[in-house]
Amino acid sequence: MQTVPTFVVVGYVNRGKSSVISTLAADDSVEISSTPGTTQHNAVFELRAQGETLIRFIDTPGFERPRDVYHWLKAHETDPGSRRQVVEAFVKEHRGIGMFKQECELLEPILQGAAILYVVDGSKPPMTSASAEMEILQWTGQPRMALINPTRQPQDETTEQQWRAQLDQFFHLIRTFNAHAADYPRRLALLRSLREVDQQAAAALDRAIEALQESRAQQRDAAAAIIADTLTQMLQLTKEKKLAADADVDAHRQPLKEQYLAALRDAESRCRDRILDVYGHHELTVEQAVAGEDLLTDDLFSKSTWTQLGLSRNQLISAGVAAGAAAGGMVDLSVGGASFLAGSLIGGILGGAGVWYGSNQLAQTKILGQPMAGKLLRIGPVSDPQFPWIILDRAVLFHRRIANRAHAARGLLHLDATDLENVSRNMGRGTRSEFNHCFKDLRKSRATEKNQRELRELIAAQLADE
Amino acid sequence: MGTRMRRIRFADVIDLEVQLARDESEASQAKLRLRDREIANRINAEDRQEPGLSLRWLDEMRKADGELPGQRVEGACRALGGALVVLGLLLGFGLVWGWLTLDQSQPVNVIHFWSVTVGLPAGLFVLWVVGLVLRQLPWFSRWAGPMSSAIPELLQWMLAKRFSQWRQWLAAAGGASKRTRTAWLWMVHTLTQRFALAFGIGAVAALVAAFYLTDPAFGWRSRLMDTQQLHRVVSAITWPWASVMPSATLTEVQIEQTQYSSMGERFADVQAGRGQAGHATWAMWWPMVLMSMVVYVLLPRAAAVVGTSWALKRAAARAFDPLRLAPLRQRLAPAAEFRTSAKYDHKHIIAQTQQAPQAALQNIAGQRCHVLQWTGLGITRQQVAAHLQQRFALQVDTHAEVGQLDPDADAQAMHAATQGKDEAEPVMVIVPAWEPPTSEYRDFLAGLRKIAGERRPIEVLLYEQHAGEPEQVNAEDQRTWQQMVRSMGDAYLSVLPFVEEA
Numbered sequence: 001m002q003t004v005p006t007f008v009v010v011g012y013v014n015r016g017k018s019s020v021i022s023t024l025a026a027d028d029s030v031e032i033s034s035t036p037g038t039t040q041h042n043a044v045f046e047l048r049a050q051g052e053t054l055i056r057f058i059d060t061p062g063f064e065r066p067r068d069v070y071h072w073l074k075a076h077e078t079d080p081g082s083r084r085q086v087v088e089a090f091v092k093e094h095r096g097i098g099m100f101k102q103e104c105e106l107l108e109p110i111l112q113g114a115a116i117l118y119v120v121d122g123s124k125p126p127m128t129s130a131s132a133e134m135e136i137l138q139w140t141g142q143p144r145m146a147l148i149n150p151t152r153q154p155q156d157e158t159t160e161q162q163w164r165a166q167l168d169q170f171f172h173l174i175r176t177f178n179a180h181a182a183d184y185p186r187r188l189a190l191l192r193s194l195r196e197v198d199q200q201a202a203a204a205l206d207r208a209i210e211a212l213q214e215s216r217a218q219q220r221d222a223a224a225a226i227i228a229d230t231l232t233q234m235l236q237l238t239k240e241k242k243l244a245a246d247a248d249v250d251a252h253r254q255p256l257k258e259q260y261l262a263a264l265r266d267a268e269s270r271c272r273d274r275i276l277d278v279y280g281h282h283e284l285t286v287e288q289a290v291a292g293e294d295l296l297t298d299d300l301f302s303k304s305t306w307t308q309l310g311l312s313r314n315q316l317i318s319a320g321v322a323a324g325a326a327a328g329g330m331v332d333l334s335v336g337g338a339s340f341l342a343g344s345l346i347g348g349i350l351g352g353a354g355v356w357y358g359s360n361q362l363a364q365t366k367i368l369g370q371p372m373a374g375k376l377l378r379i380g381p382v383s384d385p386q387f388p389w390i391i392l393d394r395a396v397l398f399h400r401r402i403a404n405r406a407h408a409a410r411g412l413l414h415l416d417a418t419d420l421e422n423v424s425r426n427m428g429r430g431t432r433s434e435f436n437h438c439f440k441d442l443r444k445s446r447a448t449e450k451n452q453r454e455l456r457e458l459i460a461a462q463l464a465d466e
Numbered sequence: 467m468g469t470r471m472r473r474i475r476f477a478d479v480i481d482l483e484v485q486l487a488r489d490e491s492e493a494s495q496a497k498l499r500l501r502d503r504e505i506a507n508r509i510n511a512e513d514r515q516e517p518g519l520s521l522r523w524l525d526e527m528r529k530a531d532g533e534l535p536g537q538r539v540e541g542a543c544r545a546l547g548g549a550l551v552v553l554g555l556l557l558g559f560g561l562v563w564g565w566l567t568l569d570q571s572q573p574v575n576v577i578h579f580w581s582v583t584v585g586l587p588a589g590l591f592v593l594w595v596v597g598l599v600l601r602q603l604p605w606f607s608r609w610a611g612p613m614s615s616a617i618p619e620l621l622q623w624m625l626a627k628r629f630s631q632w633r634q635w636l637a638a639a640g641g642a643s644k645r646t647r648t649a650w651l652w653m654v655h656t657l658t659q660r661f662a663l664a665f666g667i668g669a670v671a672a673l674v675a676a677f678y679l680t681d682p683a684f685g686w687r688s689r690l691m692d693t694q695q696l697h698r699v700v701s702a703i704t705w706p707w708a709s710v711m712p713s714a715t716l717t718e719v720q721i722e723q724t725q726y727s728s729m730g731e732r733f734a735d736v737q738a739g740r741g742q743a744g745h746a747t748w749a750m751w752w753p754m755v756l757m758s759m760v761v762y763v764l765l766p767r768a769a770a771v772v773g774t775s776w777a778l779k780r781a782a783a784r785a786f787d788p789l790r791l792a793p794l795r796q797r798l799a800p801a802a803e804f805r806t807s808a809k810y811d812h813k814h815i816i817a818q819t820q821q822a823p824q825a826a827l828q829n830i831a832g833q834r835c836h837v838l839q840w841t842g843l844g845i846t847r848q849q850v851a852a853h854l855q856q857r858f859a860l861q862v863d864t865h866a867e868v869g870q871l872d873p874d875a876d877a878q879a880m881h882a883a884t885q886g887k888d889e890a891e892p893v894m895v896i897v898p899a900w901e902p903p904t905s906e907y908r909d910f911l912a913g914l915r916k917i918a919g920e921r922r923p924i925e926v927l928l929y930e931q932h933a934g935e936p937e938q939v940n941a942e943d944q945r946t947w948q949q950m951v952r953s954m955g956d957a958y959l960s961v962l963p964f965v966e967e968a
Contacts, residue, residue, distance in 0.1 A: 014902035025804035049802045064905040065874050098906065124900040127842045128871050152940075156933040211802035218801045222794035229490070229790075269488070277495035278796055330605070425904065449648055456789045 004046070005201030006056040008109050010137065011119035013062035013127055016149040016158055020119055020409035021045055021059045021181035024187060026407050027280045042105055049211035055194075056113065056203050060106035066132035069103050073139060083139040087111065107140065115198040116144035120167070122160045122176060125148040134170040145197040147190075149179050173197055179187040183404040184216065219403070223277045224460035227395040230271035231459075232452055234264055234391055235442045238380035245374050249367055257365070260379045265300050268391065272398055279402050296397055300390070310389035311424050311432075317352050319436050321383065324351020367426065381443055388439040389424045396423045396462055403463075423462065434458055470862035474517060474541065476778065477536030479649045479785040481524050484534055486794075486806065502797040506850060507569040511542070514612070517786040520799055539625055543653055546621075550661040558668025566676040573685030573726055576751045579694075580758060583669050587662065588762040591770065618650035638797070646785055650777040659774050670759050677752050684751030686728045693722045700754065707757050714753040723747045770894040835860040836883035839896040842871040843929050845936065853936070863891065868910070876910060885917040895965060899928035900940045903950035915956060926951060926961040 009017045025045050030363055043059040053341060063069070069090065076086050091107050093098040111114055137144055146167040148160060152371050159178065167174045191209055195202045240259045241252055274285055298305050309321070328347020331338050364383055368376040382388075424432065435458055441451040492498055505526045509519065528534050562583060566574060592723060600606040676682055686696065697718040701708070706713035714723075726746060767942060788795070790795075817866035837850055851862040883893055893914065928947055929938045944963060951961045 012902070013904045027804055043806055045806050046803045047802060047804050054802075063911065067906060068870075068909075070871065100910075121647050124898070125839070125842065125844070127898060127901060128869055129901070129904075129906065132871060166495070208802070214801035215803070216793065218796050221789055222796040223790045233490075260924060270493075273495055274793065277499060278793060282496060449646075449787075451953050453787060453789070455789075460789060 001246070004053045004056050005115070005198060005204045006058065006109060006114035007117050007198075008058045008060060008106065008114045009060055009117045009119060010060050010110075012066070012121075012133060013064060015062065015119050015121045016151045016408070017062060017119045018059055018146060019151070020117070020149060020177065022056055022119065022408040023179040023182050023406045024057065025070045025280075026187070027282075030170060037229050042109065047208050047211070049207070049214075050340055054211060056114075056451045057117075058109050061102040061107075062106070063129065063133050063136075064102050065099060066103075066129045066136060067284040069100060070132040070135050072100075073136065084111075084141045087136070087139050088459065092247075097401075101134075107136075109371065110137075110140050110142050111212065114142065115194075115201070116140070116142050117194075118144060118146045118171065118390070120146065120163055121151050121153040122148035122163055123154045125159050125162050126166050134166065143198045144171050145173040145175065145194065147175065148176045150176070151180070162196075178406075179407070179408040180380050180406055188212065220463045221276050221460055223399050223403070224463050225272055226274045226278070227392070227399070227454055227459050227463075228456040230267055230393055230395070231388060231455065232442050234382065235388055236381050237263060237437065238378055239263065240379075241377045241459070243375040243377055247375065248378060250374065250452040253365055256377055256379050257371060264382075266395070268300055269277050271395060275395075275399055275402055277404075279405075280407060281402060281405065284402075296394065296425075300394070305390060305394070306386070308421065309393040310386045315425065315432070316389075318350040318386055319355060320354055320356075322351070322433070322441070323436065326346045327351070337403060342409065344377075382442075382455050385439075388435075388442075392435070392462075393423045396459075399463055431461075472521060473542060474521065474779065474786060475536075476649060476653055476782055476783045477540035477836045478521060478781070479536070479537035479646050479782045480526055480539050481528065481534040482520070482785060484536070485524065485527050490793075499797050501590060502794070504614050506798045516788050516791065516795065517783065519787050520794060523794065523798060524716065526900060542625055542628060543621075545658070547657045547660050550657055553666040554605070554661040554664025554666075555668040555671075558665035558670075559672040560668070562669045562672035563676055567680050568680040570682060572896075573683035573724075573748060575685045576684045576724075576755060577688055577691075580755060584755070584762050585856060587666060591662070591763075591766050594770070599604055616648065619656045621650065630956070632655065649781040649785055651780065652774055652781045656771070656774040656778050657897075659770040663764070663771050666759065666763040666767050670756065670764060673756055673759065674754070677749075681749070682752075683748035684755065685724045685748060686721070686751075687726050689960045691723065693718060699864060702704070703762075704754055706761055711757065714757040716750055716754060716756045720747070720750050790811050817959070825831045833860060833891055834863040834888075835892045835894050836887065837862050837865040837896065838868045838879055838883055840866045840898055840929075842869070843896065843898060844931060844934060845896075845929065847937075850896065853964070858958050860892070860894070863887070864952075868895075869897075877913065884914075884922065889919050889922050892917055893927055894925050894927055896927045896929050897947075899930045899943045899947065899963070903947050908950060908954070911954065911959065915959065921958055924956075924959045926959070928961065929964040936965045940967050 009021055021043075025047075030454060031112045037063070041061065045057040045059065046053045046057045047057075073083070073086050076089060077083060078086075087107060088111055090100070091104045093113060095108070118133070118137060144402050148163055148167075170457070171251055173193060173196055174194055175190065177186065182190070188209060190291055191205060191212070221301045239256055241256050243249065243252060276282070310316075325344045325348035328343035328345065328350075329341075331343030331347070332341055335343075365377065365379045368378060424435075427435070434454070434462070436459065437457040438451055442455065480498070493748045495616065502523070505523055508526060509522045516627055527535075565579060565582075578949065631813065677793075688696070692698070697716070700716055708715045730889075835854065837847075838852070839845070839850065847862075847865045850865065854860045854862055866882060866885050868879050869875045870876075895911070895914070897903075900905075911924065911926070918924065928941070928944060930939045947961050951959055
């Protein structure tokens with residue numbers, strides 16, 4: 001029977017073992033706490049693909065009394081060749097009872113053949129407890145790798161060197177892995193380096209890496225579909241209110257507009273929740289930032305959002321001119337060029353002017369007559385040509401931040417202006433034109449599945465380029 | 467073994483839209499994930515390829531929620547289709563039977579009869595095909611789009627009148643019906659083509675029945691064409707089968723023989739019984755008419771029925787666009803996922819009980835103290851002595867390092883610091899603040915209390931450093947240590963940062 005390659009994550013209490021697991025598993029439901037001893041029992045994490053378990057990680061409680069354990073081992077050592085047997089004897093004697101319950105819990109899977117991932121905090125200097133832990137792990141004789149996980153800012157520049165100097169004596173491989181900042185490529189790199197620790201697990205790890213890459217593509221596609229659906233929904237959204245024939249329309253206009261804007265904000269917020277869920281960020285909360293401080297969490301309709309995101313005024317107008325000229329060109333074509341390109345010229349001017357004036361108003365409010373008397377006040381759909389670009393930019397930037405966020409990192413999302421790379425402004429002209437066509441069609445009720453499919457594909461390509 | 471994937475039906479498209487619309491409005495993503503994970507557990511690994519996976523998911527959703535309207539709507543469409551087929555049969559049969567049997571005083575003018583029963587349906591068919599081809603052109607699609615969606619919307623309106631569930635869905639799903647517009651359009655085409663085929667079948671059946679039962683006479687008269695011209699037209703019409711069925715075409719002579727005038731003289735001659743040959747002459751047209759109806763009406767419409775059914779299936783399959791269903795698939799069958807087989811125990815080592823009064827460092831100024839310093843802190847004895855003098859006005863009497871690899875050395879240091887010393891002289895234990903207060907530290911403090919006596923003040927000083935210099939302690943670390951020390955319930959044990967808080 002083929003056994004599943006297993007890695008036991010060990011270390012002193014509160015050294016970020018669970019953080020490493022959380023980031024490797026891309027799941028923020030892994031319990032992480034600054035309170036020591038959050039992990040009381042071994043927790044097994046299995047990477048599964050197509051119903052098969054490829055690798056297994058065991059999150060352990062951590063060493064509580066490493067010096068005492070080492071002292072016991074030393075006291076019972078008969079010769080250096082029998083060290084593993086001494087560790088086995090230790091576990092046998094203390095399993096489930098007494099003061100070494102947690103040490104036994106973490107040593108048991110190692111003695112059953114698991115490889116060791118020893119996690120240390122690279123921001124603090126090594127203490128004697130670490131020396132004792134390293135000795136104990138070496139005594140087990142299992143393949144082992146050390147991970148330097150700086151949980152805070154290092155105390156000084158030499159801290160990591162101090163660790164490396166000590167770890168070198170006990171471990172086959174040493175890597176620095178900041179679980180709170182590791183993005184997807186670093187996560188894969190860590191899995192690749194596990195191959196070097198346990199050669200027998202290489203094939204399973206290769207399959208695991210393949211599965212994770214496939215999973216990543218799946219997540220991207222899911223996010224693209226969610227963003228496309230949201231964009232479609234937001235572009236087609238309308239709000240209506242039936243009014244009596246003699247009702248004061250102006251009194252109802254503003255409340256209806258507020259409802260409309262709230263519905264748009266809500267749609268974006270739900271889109272974000274769904275993306276968070278796709279990427280396994282179940283516990284992360286996106287909170288509203290102070291206006292102008294954080295573009296990603298700033299209000300959708302804030303001035304800073306609208307000035308820094310979306311297309312530039314020139315890009316918008318040139319897109320309008322191109323679309324108008326193309327429409328006018330059809331007229332020129334239909335009269336066999338007898339119009340001397342007047343159609344294109346007029347179309348271009350009208351298209352540009354439409355963008356110029358249309359970009360000052362999000363959506364039009366219309367008063368419609370009702371068949372049974374009365375009035376119908378309707379707002380929407382969105383007519384501002386900039387709006388879909390803003391939504392697209394915010395969605396893609398949000399995705400970028402989420403897709404690369406380590407799952408051990410808990411707290412609020414921030415996107416400083418310095419991080420900002422405007423997605424739509426930097427897009428190729430051809431891609432921008434394709435997006436423009438989609439947006440134009442989707443704004444109208446005649447939008448077809450084909451339009452939506454095209455939009456999904458365009459967005460998927462944008463996410464893939466990141 | 468995996469079950470064979472069933473075909474995608476129209477009902478699946480409707481239910482998919484309804485369920486996706488509901489899921490979109492669900493506030494809790496966790497709830498959806500949990501629900502879909504449970505469903506995924508019931509689906510075999512072999513069935514996890516699209517679109518089988520989404521279909522299985524829909525089946526499970528239907529089992530769980532009988533409210534999904536797809537099957538009822540599809541049933542209604544099927545019933546409507548059945549009604550249209552019956553109507554088509556009756557209309558086709560009634561029209562032809564009536565034409566051929568109600569007035570037999572004159573021959574049936576084959577030009578008129580052919581035009582109505584073959585020419586008109588064939589023309590309508592050509593228009594339909596041209597319309598389909600033109601729809602592929604974007605400009606035509608934009609122009610005709612609202613019109614082409616009018617009939618599907620009318621059908622949806624009728625269904626909304628009939629089914630309250632459908633009405634609810636239209637309200638809940640909002641624009642979702644637009645996403646299935648193509649499927650709806652092909653559903654309407656399927657219904658209309660079935661009607662047209664049934665009409666043709668009814669017409670053919672009536673023609674055959676009338677021929678055998680009432681023996682109608684076919685002739686022709688026209689001021690627009692002469693015999694030669696009509697022969698050319700007939701030759702063109704019968705060209706597809708002329709070589710294999712010569713009896714279903716007519717020669718110029720035969721055409722000439724079946725011409726009659728409005729005066730009805732020749733017909734009168736036949737009526738008078740001018741012989742068997744004459745009778746056969748008037749029956750020469752019907753095989754040609756019959757073949758025309760089969761070739762130009764029935765076969766194209768049969769092909770249209772097959773084609774529209776195929777297009778409906780294709781549109782239905784396209785509604786299951788893998789990219790669109792990617793979020794669902796990601797929930798149901800992630801390419802890779804981590805699963806935990808054990809739950810975390812949230813009980814913390816440090817129980818927050820026994821809040822003890824903090825009496826350790828009261829009235830100690832000017833006294834002597836004994837320092838136990840954790841090894842590896844990187845601070846010298848002189849630095850410690852100077853700091854304690856400055857901060858607490860304490861004089862360091864003894865100083866020892868603890869926490870070395872051999873735990874027995876700790877006990878010796880504790881004895882040295884406390885044995886024979888005044889019980890009022892405090893013991894200052896300097897520990898690394900960044901180290902979590904594990905059982906090892908707890909054991910150490912408990913052991914020290916035993917050796918030092920019940921009332922000797924013990925002060926845990928949390929040491930933090932940056933670039934080799936003492937630094938303020940992180941608030942979280944301090945809180946953690948305080949929790950541990952308080953949980954020991956020792957009134958003469960307390961914790962303070964080595965560097966005074968700013």
